[in-house]
Amino acid sequence: MSEPAFAAEAGLMSGGWGSGMIRHLPLPDKPSAQAAFAEILSCPPAEGPRSLKGPFALYGAGKLGLMAMTFFEHVRLKPDWVIDADADRLRDSEAWGRWPMQDPLHVPMSLKRSLPLVVSIATTGFAELAERLKAQGWRDVIPIYDVTEAYRTRYPLGNGWFMGELDETERSAIEQVLFAWSDDVSRAHHLQFIAWHRLRQDWVFKGAPVDMTHRYFIPEVSSVLGDREVFIDAGAHIGETAKAFREKVSDRFTGIVMFEPDSCNASLIEANLEQLSGSLRQRHRLLRRALSQAGGRRLFFPHLGYGSQLSSLGTDMVDAMALDDMEVAPTYIKLHLEGHELEALQGAEASLRIHRPIVSVTIYHSDAGLWKLPSWLMGKLTDYRHYLRLHSWCGTGAVMYCVPAERSRARSNSKGS
DSSP states (O other), X not given: OOHHHHHHHHTOOOOOGGGTOEEEEOOOOHHHHHHHHHHHHHSOOOOOOXXXXXXXXXXXXXXXXXXXXXXXXXXXXXXXXXXXXXXXXXXXXXXXXXXXXXXXXXXXXXXXXXXXXXXXXXXXXXXXXHHHHHHTTOXXXXXXXXXXXTTTTTOOOOTTOOOOOOXXXXXXXXXXXXXXXXXXXXXXXXXXXXXXXXXXXXXXXXXXXOOSSOTTXXXXXXXXXXXXXXXXXXXXXXXHXXXXXXXXXXXXXXXXXXXXXXXXXXXHHHHHHTTSOHHHHTTEEEEXXXXXXXXXXXXXXXXXXXXOEEOTTOSXXXXXXXXXXXXXXXXXXXXXXXXXXXXXXXXXXXXXXHHOOEXXXXXXXXXXXXXXXXXXXXXXXXXXXXXXXXXXXXXXXXXXXXXXXXXXXXXXXXXXX
């Protein structure tokens, strides 16, 4: 499909999220993906980070809402109201009881007209939600990550970055990645990812829905898992991904190695492991270290839940190590390191080459996800299938999956026989 034809079919227009822009598009092949990328670059970019100068309200009191409140506390902001459909129950909870709460149906129109509304929801498209909220009377609706991006010198959360102008080398590198994905769904999700980070628009592709339920275990991964896996869980948080892995393989695996330098998170992992049977627990190893390119002591920003990370803003020092320095033969490596994924992969290059593991890696914490991180993996992991899947909205939840071709072939052969 040519560039003008693609633009006409997709109904593309310029404008940012503030215009309520939603795109419904056909699943792109390689030529139409190139045309769509060119269209994104031709549109005026979104305005940029948004600082808060006065009273405001927070919309959404789920997991992302709790993370938003942690952010507000660190940068000394305080919402005047928290708006959530479950306000009647939450206002008596330990987490939310000290904040004025209201359900959306009972917010006075005077507040809607005067307060910016910061949206802390990533389980639905932002543009569609913003249109509904504006129809209800809210005048100023802002994604939470636009706000966090304005305070990056004080708080390390990096999910709200904006894609700037590209030089010819960068544009060519992104196009090469678009062409190299192993399926059109990956191309669609890459374009959706780019459109958000440059335009703050929601581009929705037919046949490529955001997958909210299979993070780290998409069918292309789950279908090739065996009963002798050695699973590396880097950025283990409280062990929920390791638990999901155990369920996928019905507790038949060789070992699980978890890296979690945040002391609070690691203590919760230990408590959860204590609930397992002795034989199952013995196949787990928890390292209170950060996985990186090399060993040493590193500054770490703790107690941020999912967002704890290596950072120059950190208050703690933690031990870091490279995977290549361990005596382990990984068969599946999962990395969620808040923007330090490429460093950790560079410290695992020999392990990747020798053991050819499955790899799943988050790519949304910095602009390295546009092409640098995918290109590095595509270059190092040859004879692999490479996929990209979005597991949430607002430019987050983007995970790259690398599956050795021999695993896919073995799976196909077993199904054929």
